Amino acid sequence: AAAPAFILKHPRAVNVDLQTDATLQVDISDALSERDKVKFTVHTKSTLPNFKQSEFSVVRQHEEFIWLHDSFVENEDYAGYIIPPAPPRPDFDASREKLQKLGEGEGSMTKEEFTKMKQELEAEYLAIFKKTVAMHEVFLCRVAAHPVLRKDLNFHVFLEYNQDLSVRGKNKKEKLEDFFKNVVKSADGVLVAGVKDVDDFFEHEKTFLLEYHNRVKDASAKSDRMIRSHKSTHTTALLRILLHHYAYYCTTTVKVEQLLMTDVSSHLLQKIEARVAADEDLKLADLLKYYLRESQAAKDLLYRRGRALVDYENANKALDKARAKNRDVLQAETSQQLCCHKFEKISESAKQELIDFKTRRVAAFRKNLVELAELELKHAKGNLQLLQSCLSVLKGDT
């Protein structure tokens, strides 16, 4: 069985509470999943004069999103902001492998079994597809909602330029460079994390974020495992088979219509069971995954500020030395002023960013936890009704 090609129209985004206003609205209106890539239709509505039209669409692939994200990270002017985390790469490998195995094993199972498994795998594929679309959309919405990033030129090009951006994936050399940059960054990170900040606010944030990030990471991994288990515990499938068995081998008075009703009920119970696991995935697992990435982006901001602080302190020391030796004083003064200015600029915007992060986080958790609880209740009540109807049929069958 070949990997299915899916087209998604007007998918709904993962729920992250964001300010949307009429001046710039971005969404992914369409998506197409092909053999080895996904094509997203990025749709923009804007009243800003920067754009040629008020409404337009372009087609983008995952690499182009990454290019945009990396351009933000590498931009020194944005050092004081939390850069919205890049969406994860669409990963259909596991699903595709399963579909392939199913195709290979087609001869060894009944047509019914094959159809059922194919449907299940297609549903799984579709769920992954919807998620990846949502992740990419959220990234764009976060950028569009940010007062500074929304004005970025690369962002506008991304939204408007209707040709391929030709951003090839990084070659080996570039990947190696990235690797070393990250090594340096984390070494720096350790250094910076060790230095106690004079500013209480940042000191608190540093302590908080380090712990929070680790715990979200743990919770995210554990929620994934739990939900996977949930998805493979097929209680209602068993119930359904047992009801069939009972109807076929055990009833002395055959009330066919009534027993058919238990089959309908148990089939619906199966649907609810699947929905419960899917909703937990969406409202809990995805939420945790998202905040894992966001908290990392916040940590990155703190590291950048920390490095700016170190640079500033070093510039101070250099200035003192220059003054003492009375050599290159002007140069040292200029350098020190630049470092001071950079550090203060980052600190100012970082404070606001971190406050906004907290607000966003609290709002997102509230929304998802409320929705999770409401959905669990809805499904449980649905189950209750179906179970009661099954029971009344069985108890009435003499």
Added chain:
Amino acid sequence: PCNSDAHMELTTEKPSSSARKEPPASSGPRPAASFSPSPAAAAPKSMEQLEEEEEAKDSFDVDVSVTNPEKVGQYLPPAPSLCWSQHETSLPMFRNKTFSVRRRFSDFLGLYEKMSVKSSLHGCVIPPPPEKSVMGMTKVKVGKDDPSSAEFLERRRAALERYLQRVVCHPLLLQDPDVREFLEKEELPRAVNTQALSGAGFLKMINKASDAVNKMTIKMNESDTWFEDKLQEVESEEQQLRKLHAVVDSLVNHRKELCGNTAVFAKSMAMLGNSEDNTALSRALSQLAEVEDKMEQLHQEQAASDFFIFAELLADYIRLLGAVRGCFDQRMRAWQRWQEAQSTLQKKREAEAKLLWANKPDKLQQAKEEITEWEAKVTQYERDFDRIGVTVRKEVLRFEEEKAKDFKGQIVKYLESMLQSQQRLIKFWEAFLPEAKAIA
């Protein structure tokens, strides 16, 4: 083998219809709680207490229960003696209305052994005893006090109880003197030859016998296809049950895994809640952790349900269907015995004719006697065959009724337990929802 000592308890309870689990109001002479260990074994043993009562509904029913086993030679508080009240319509055959005896596991096997060879019970579906589990019993003997050995003991106790209940529900078996002796007699002689049943099990034995029948040269020509059709149905159902049993087993395993993963997740949520610096959100996350803990509890109970309600039911019926197949085999053997007798009679008649021709008057008398003997046998065996056919038909119908009742009962029980689960789930989430809404 596990051994136990016999223990009899006499009480004179006032009859009352539904007081199933009341402790004895007045007890008659009660043997001391110390038990003399059986001389043969050195290791700690287990005992089962067996008590009976008569059920309110049907005057011909006897209700049996097997209570918790105890260990001899180790101090353990004795299992609570449950004395059951009984109904006025007491079965005249029993000496007492309520009584209990101690039985070893091998005694149960021995009972089956005795019933299975009785010609008077040929064609009957004799309930097979539970299988022995060497692993499980070893753990218990070694004194391991972990949940798996407790689970094993409970599983065995429940299986023995179901076995005995099926025996006493059978109108013919209840009349059987060996059954009555099993229920009533203080000390039973040690059962021998239970090895065959305890090892690879009951089904192996049935299948071996079946093969032997199939290998017999003379085949039956059935005018009435009921027997053939029914046997096919039984075989197909047995296959289905095996598949189902595998499904249930796999479900139990997945659910246990889900349990573990839920517990671990709950802890990680609690930790996350701890480090969250927004107060209301922190509290909500801790509450969520508690909800997940409660879910784990639900999953545990559901796993037990899966097992005790379904897995055991399916295992029982796989064996019972084997027993039903056994009846059909018995009928086949009865037919073959009749056919062989007819063929022997024919040979005797031919021999007589030869003797007449050869004119040997002395041997003729003997030949005539043999012919008479075999004519009687042929008549007898034909009657046996017809009778067993009637028995098998009746038994199969009775068995099917019991099976339908059993399956329905268990499915209903399971649905009710699922229902309860959902109701508790609703309570958990309804308590959580306001906490989530209070996040600000």
